[in-house]
Amino acid sequence: MQRQRIRRVTMAVVPVAAMALILGACSSSNNGGSSGGGSGGSGTLNGSGSTFQLTFQQTAIQNFKSIKPDLTVNYGGGGSGKGRTDLASNVVQYAGSDTAPIPSDEVSSFKGKTVLYFPVLIGPITISYNLSGVSNLKLDGPVIADIFQANITKWNDPKIKALNPGVNLPSTAITIARRSDSSGTTQNFSEFLVESAKNWKLGSDSTIKWPATSRGGNGNGGVAQIIKSTDGAVGYVDYADAKASGLSFASVKNKAGKYIAPSTQSATAAADNVTLKDDLTFSAIWASGPDSYPITYQSWVLLYQKQSSSGTATNLKSYIGYLLGDGQKLLPQLGYAPLPSSMDQQAKAQLSKISS
């Protein structure tokens, strides 16, 4: 009896003690938390938001580990809307957002605290297509608008032919590939159509009411997959995913009237021509300039001007400073474009505004 009781007590106490030890160990490794100790370099930074930035953030975090091994940075993705919501409820210290400034219906959730916008990257959205025998397609805003509203249904339509003299366009039916999930890519692509095409009737938002015959894919990768597997498909895919899937992209007519292909250079050219506001918000869509790619978009890192602790302020300056500095060198091979140097300088100067 005595032995049984000892066994029972042991069986009850040991798991509880083990759990206590494990929890203790876990919490001590997170001990810095976001309020890192004294003169920076240690602690944890959490971010979430734009999936457009996700690849860049992940690569930057990897490389940053060798620069500041004590500072752990996490980026969760989840969409620009989620990032802004998380920042408003203080779940994360920085948010990635493809939209700036914060939309009017969300401003109240920030309770009047000043938010700083740091542009971190530029990227082109390609119009990718799969059409056997055709490789140098030229398109402009109104024709793209007609294609994506299903007003043009065949590849050999006179409107497409007019832009591509001499190209042998087959009579294949056009299959529209678009996003099934909501996305900043859709938002910026539709913004381009609003600005460049009078015949675009579907507005601009992270989700559009696409024609019923269009195919929805999940994420840029899903759309790329639809295009790749369907002859006659056309869709909008960001540059990194289009390159990775080996798709052909169209040259699009820009504001200056020239047909430009998407690339790192043409995206940077577009960003060179934007009107940068004082809070560093801007739109690179439908930018002027002869070499600008007209469907270029951008993403920001958002954070509060006033941080709750000096440790967090220092950590943020350190990490965002990296993104704006050496981190920019990572961008071209990931399929993005770096910021133009004047914009980069202004963003770096804004870092000093972060206070505690």
Place this chain on the structure above:
Amino acid sequence: MTTVTKEAGPAVPAGPARPLSERRPLGDRTFQIVALVSGLLVLIILVLIAVSTTQQSALWFRTEGWGVFGTDWDPASNHFGALAFIYGTAITAAIAIILAVPVSVGIALLLTEVVPYRWARPIVYVIDLLAVVPSVVWGLWGILVFAPWIEKIYKSIGSGVDGIPVLGNLFGPPVSGASFFTAGIILAFMITPIVTSLSREVIATVPTIDKEGAYALGATRLEMIQGAVWPHSKGGIVGSVLLGLGRAMGETIAAALVIGSSATITSHLFAPGDSMPAVIANQFGEASGVFRSALIGLGVLLFVFTIIINVIARAIVGGAQEQGSA
């Protein structure tokens, strides 16, 4: 003050009634409190979920009024009418039930009436494995393997019935691999294990004496099933079908991946569509303001529908059990 004498039971000594705290040993009392708290906690959490989601969706209900049941879902122009998604949920759940129920009830009858017990156990095991497959795996298999393959079948059926009055409207073009019907098929796969195992348990409770009586009167197996098994178990089977329906309505990732994400109301079953859980999963990440409130409101509507279905299911099953044992 009257003293009430109680009969002696295992833990209750006979004698005048005393308050709970005096009558039970410490271990029992603690257990009773812990169990009560746990049960209440579940209820409280459910109520809190209902309250907080309704609160967050109030903006949508206020802005749209009765327009919440409108047909136009267009975030770019701030219209959020949910009818297309309610329709999509209803259609895919209906297709899933029509496909799954005959198969499931058939399997249940097979396992209880036809198959020898030795073979029944491994078959039950395999059916239960279907329930273990995660929803996202069904969705991925559906969109990467099943949808492209079945699109060819849809195309040939579609071109075949094009022009015929009723069939053309149901199965004619537009045709897409990711569509209402594909989502319905995947959901049917997912609810078959539930409906089968519940039906099997209900059918197994039919008293053997009734079945043997039917045989003794000269009934064939089919007549025995109609006459002895069905009256006893129909309540339970209906209940299990409704539970499967509740699951089909709420299934999220599998539906989101294979339903085609096109908010349209159409009789063409091979056309792409959308359903409430699918649209919430797809569009929540970038939504804000009224859009977000609308998506949460869809969640509230779905919650209400599934609660109603589950309550009806339990009532029918409960009523049938009473009837059966009476």
